Amino acid sequence: MPNILFKNITDGQRNIENKIYTLAKNKGLSSEEIEPIPDGVGDIKAYCESSPRIMWILKEAYDNYVEDKPAGGEWNLYDEFDNENVWTIPTWQVIAYIVYGVRNEKHWTDMPWVSENTSMVKDLKSVAILNMSKMPAYSSSPTDMTPQYEIWRSILFEQIELYKPNIICFGGTFKYFKKDLGLSDSEPIDGARVYKRKSQLLLDLYHPQQRTISRGDYVDNVIDCIAKWYNH
Template sequence: MKKIIDGKINSTEYDNALCKVLWILKEANISEEDKEKEIDVCEGFRNDWHKKNALSVPTFRKLIYATYGILNPNVEWENIPYANQEAYEVVKQIAYININKFPADSYSNDLEIKKAYNEGKDELLKQIKDLNPNIIIFGNTLKYFEDKDLAEINWNISKTEKKYADNNTFNTAFYIISNNKLCINAYHPSYPKIADKTYWKEIREAVLSWKSNK
């Protein structure tokens, strides 16, 4: 199998963004017949192939709404465009990578993801460092990263206060690294037990809290 290509959805828009947002997920669900092909997971977003199913696929939908909330914090939930309409355009400004760089199936195995992390961490950490994001959103993936590895690329959370966007739900944790760096530890956007609005709201609250500390 060939390694999957991931990274910036649109290099120009990401590089010129006032706030660079990086999503880190687990792995790409690739159909059996496509596993031997060279695949760029960002291409589908870049060319609007996912626009038609942006509402029906929870990972796409929540990622879009949460990103929209980060980039448009003054827009309230009821005024956000649908994920398959104007809101979709926010994906062009983000970077999106997976821990496992090889094709996978629909079910993720924690041991396999950790193994992929251990075997590919040098490449993965360099990729994060080169992307130089302001905000990293871990979609239930922070647990695979070693604190010392994050510290090596200047994302040290071990000595940073862990806060929650909502102290009643404890769904979304965040760490203010500096005025220019925010680490968010959220559920994977496909997680069905958190409503779209809650997912959007808690990530937005984490970002607003970070901005208020600048």
């Protein structure tokens, strides 16, 4: 399975990247000032060999501005994890703690600080990280991203099928996917925002930069959820 998956993802990721640029052009979203930010997996071999295979679906990325409008793009999201200072970005910090905790069976108080172990963030290259919108955006997302979801829905579901994740963590994005995932009439299991879809575990989470609970509690809640409900 890993070897087949590796080949499929290697070929499929390039194909989807081309589709992202084509769709952006056909929809009039790209121009001389702005191009898409494709996403997916940085280290495909490590992703295929990881257990569980984890996917995060976030909202959108931002890059630059021209006359107060989003601009930039034409780089791959997963390449960001090679940048020297990427560990300073709060979203990547939180996801790195969760992935580290899941893989090493540790909780928040047992983990090293990401600032002292920056390889934790580079390990995110072995995680599938998608944005619901593939275009550069403002630094804060709109309350309703239905228009962006409608534009990119077919590609998003192609990505979910391609990467075959065991666990999908929706960071403030689950409500857009629920019906199309066939869960419109489903209740979460155990009274929590946890769903089962075939062999996949789906987590309806706040965005990693949420301020509802402490960072440590957020990290531990996700780790405990996966430990309880993921069937190895």
